[in-house]
Amino acid sequence: MKKRVLLPTVFFLLLLTVGAASAQSSTPVAVTDDQVNAVASELFCPECENIPLDVCPSQACIDMRAEIRQMLEQGWTKGQIKNYYVERYGDRVLGTPPARGWNWLMYVIPPVAILAVAWIFYNSFRTWKRSSLTKDTQSPEIQSPPAVADDYVARLEAELKKAKK
């Protein structure tokens, strides 16, 4: 248990040092709540799922926002902060899974499925159209009705004309 707490803390301190060293300014900059929220809104609470970090009221999220403030003060970029939390908690802290490995399916399956349905629709349409054209040439009496811009308005006007007479 102790090891589980110690390792991320050491890692965090190490990253803070590296971040601080690479920062342009050596003195901490003032960070506003809005700047903290701008980063936190792109992360999710690792414990209470599906709640963005910027609006999550849990204690874990309060602590994470305080950490983010410290990181920003030390000159960390948004990308560095996000990477840090991914290392610490896994991909679940991101709003969408990164497109690698098995996760590719997340992004590939919906368009493939939609295209498949669209193809079925289009194919059915072509078949309908072809057989409709064949039928049109064979028996003109069962053609589809002619285009009526607005059948109800047309009916309405016809009825009204009748009534006027």
Place this chain on the structure above:
Amino acid sequence: MMTNLGLGALFLTFVLSFYGIGAAIYGVKTKSPAWVASARNAMLLTFPLLTLSALSLIYLLVNGHYEVEYVARVTSDAMPVYLKITALWGGQAGSLLFWSWLMSAFASAVMLRKWDQDREFLPWVIVVTLITLAFFLLLALFVENPFRRVWMTPDGLKIALFQPAGAFLARAVPQGLNPLLRHYGMVFHPPMLYLGFVSFVIPFAFAIAALISGRTDDRWIRITRRWTLAAWLFLSAGLVLGMRWAYDVLGWGGYWGWDAVEVAALLPWLPGTAFLHSVVIQEKRNMLKHWNVALVILTYASVIFATFLTRSGVLSSVHAFAESSIGPLFFVFIGITSVTALALLLWRWNSLKTEVHMASLFSREAMFLLNNLLLVAIFIVCFWGVVFPVITEATGFIGTRVPALANLFTGQKITVGAPYYERAAGPLFAALLLLMGICPLAAWGHSTVKTLGRAIWKPLAASLVFLVLAFVAGVRQPLSLFAIWLVGYAGAVIVYEFGRAALARHRQTGENLLAALNRLVSRNHRRYGGALIHLSIVLMALGIIGIEMFQTQTQGSIPLGKTLKLGNYEIMYTDLISTSSSTHEKTTATINVFKNARPAGILHPSRAVYFDSGQPVTMPGLRSTLEDDLYVILVDWEDISAQGATFKVYRNPLVNWLWLGAILLAVATFVAGWPERERGT
């Protein structure tokens, strides 16, 4: 006494539903109307029995019978009576009973209709509804029984239905309802959603009855049109009420977080909406018969799937407060019903074939088909977004067992949140809105680009005004400009549609325009009710675009008497008080609002912490106008003192149009479903 009464009624209903299924099938086999009538009576009897069972549980909830485990889990002495009643659907076991009760109410109402012309449907409608009911009763009786009691045995406390040997009744410690559920929204949101869910079982039952009986004309669609419309209204109302509840209680400044359970509730709405549209093509053009049956099967499966997601605890999110072992049973039920329904569809495939064909890609029926494609596409996006994280987690064992695949199947939990849905479903919703602006002007049958162009050019030209207005108002982002134009165009088409018809009538009859409009709507409820529903969707889209694209926010700590600025708004922190009740401690701030440096009201954002769970509940201070909402949250993660507090302030432009649109949607659905004098169904 009441526990045994409720339990007995529940068990009797379970037995009765099996009798009803058996009697209906036997009646068909022996061609005996008496057996079918008996099955119908069994169906009708389920309602009073389940009412008795539900009332027994309500009695136990209201009177604090904490020897019943469910009562102790969802109520406490400090809760008001209305919340104790809503606790009927506040937990797993009670909500299964509530679901069953609503199901029996709807099924019984269907039984009371005149069946003279539709005798062949009756036994199969009974069978399908009773199978669904029996499944939920099975769960409520044998897996999650709300009448289980707490017993003190020589080995300690035990939860059981009946008294174990040597045991006596004990009282469990009341835990009370989840604080987030202790809200007026609890009275309306879950029942509406459940009503939407159960009422979609009715069109499904008729579709299956049509397939089994072989009467595959559009009679089943005509009978269920109003049931479908009612189901759609309940589901839509349930979704919107959930949005409003989230907006008022969850305190994140929004109404829809793309939480997995929210998405699950949206799932049946998507094929349900597609079905509402595609039945029009079957009625008008005798087409898409296979497709309509498939859609209603998909809607029913989604209803059961959504209930499974929310009830099984398979997703852990803010909504999934209940966890139990009913998941596998749901899975089996969804599998068996879907496969059986699809097998029936394949069996009747040939009799559903039609001789009418689609003539043009620009015809109204083609547009309806495209609308269906878009709704199904959104369904795929949402379904996959909900299911993929579950699959990812569930397949982790492959990586554990096969080291070579460890990198692929990590079993790591992932989040699929708003960014995925907004990117994937956003453009599809926009395309749907665009189609809404084209479809009503397209002609049935043969249609060309030219005829379509001739029909749409006027509203298209009028809609450019919105583009100019948005540009003048300072909107520069191309996507935002496009969104505003889109809403303007879809709205212009509806106004054009009404205006054109009213003008035609006015010219012919001399009636004033308002009277002409009124007569038009009253003479064709379905058409103009539909147009009004579209108008309500446009208004809701306006609200959604307002908050999604133009929301601004800021957060800051301010000392007493100082201000925080957001755009042309300024809030001044003037007071902070703490009050305590038996259930929670509440801290309320007083905020003076200024707009353009002028006083614009006083707000009281607050935060309550419940003693029993330690859970904080944030209530925003809200200044609401048609132009925008100012939404102020007393931030709960900073130390609060009388000297300084942290506030998060959102400005949500146009969001009120979302709620106004929802009200219009309810009214318009009533208009669309209202019977017309000259036509009877």
